[in-house]
Amino acid sequence: MIIYFGENDPERTAKTNWLKIKYGDSNAISIHSLKKNSLSDNRGFTDRLLEKKERLVISGHGNDERFMDRSPHELYTYLMDAGLNHDRFGSIYLLGCDVGLQVNGRYIVTNFMKQFAVKIRQGPARELKVYAPRGEIIYMMEVDYFKHHELVRVVEARIQVCDDDDNVLEDYSFENGMLIFM
Numbered sequence: 410m411i412i413y414f415g416e417n418d419p420e421r422t423a424k425t426n427w428l429k430i431k432y433g434d435s436n437a438i439s440i441h442s443l444k445k446n447s448l449s450d451n452r453g454f455t456d457r458l459l460e461k462k463e464r465l466v467i468s469g470h471g472n473d474e475r476f477m478d479r480s481p482h483e484l485y486t487y488l489m490d491a492g493l494n495h496d497r498f499g500s501i502y503l504l505g506c507d508v509g510l511q512v513n514g515r516y517i518v519t520n521f522m523k524q525f526a527v528k529i530r531q532g533p534a535r536e537l538k539v540y541a542p543r544g545e546i547i548y549m550m551e552v553d554y555f556k557h558h559e560l561v562r563v564v565e566a567r568i569q570v571c572d573d574d575d576n577v578l579e580d581y582s583f584e585n586g587m588l589i590f591m
Contacts, residue, residue: 410448410498411437414469414477419561424468424548427563428504431583432466440469440477449492462499471505473520481524485532495536501529502540502587509541509588512570512578526590539590544570544579546586 411428415421425437469477476484509522522541529537549565568586570579
């Protein structure tokens with residue numbers, strides 16, 4: 410399942426469509442459409458035994474302190490209220506720039522993901538694997554025009570770690586730029 414946060418514009422649509430292809434998931438919803446218990450596992454017991462767990466991908470704006478305009482505690486509470494659990498989901502990917510910031514292969518003492526992962530480990534979703542990018546997600550896009558409409562598509566995504574002056578210190582493929590937080 411893919412949840413997105415942000416403007417409903419051609420670039421956000423292109424990013425969401427790229428994530429759908431990347432993760433093989435056709436289900437994408439706005440974070441604003443989540444209701445109480447909408448992430449709960451409502452499958453029957455047999456279905457839960459036979460199916461592998463889902464991946465929850467959340468895409469939005471972020472930095473080392475906030476993701477989708479929420480603190481780690483606020484996002485955790487929001488997702489728990491929506492029914493997040495480890496019966497349905499095996500992993501969660503928080504795709505926002507710098508939420509898992511790591512420079513020169515060294516973990517930052519504290520960042521959004523470290524605080525969020527601690528919350529996950531202490532709650533009812535404690536078995537979830539938690540992933541985040543170690544830097545800024547860079548989406549390379551192409552723009553075409555068809556009958557006066559702008560068509561935007563993502564052709565590649567990379568993860569880069571930059572210094573305060575936006576000089577690239579490290580550059581990773583999308584996959585290699587992801588970190589797991591235990």
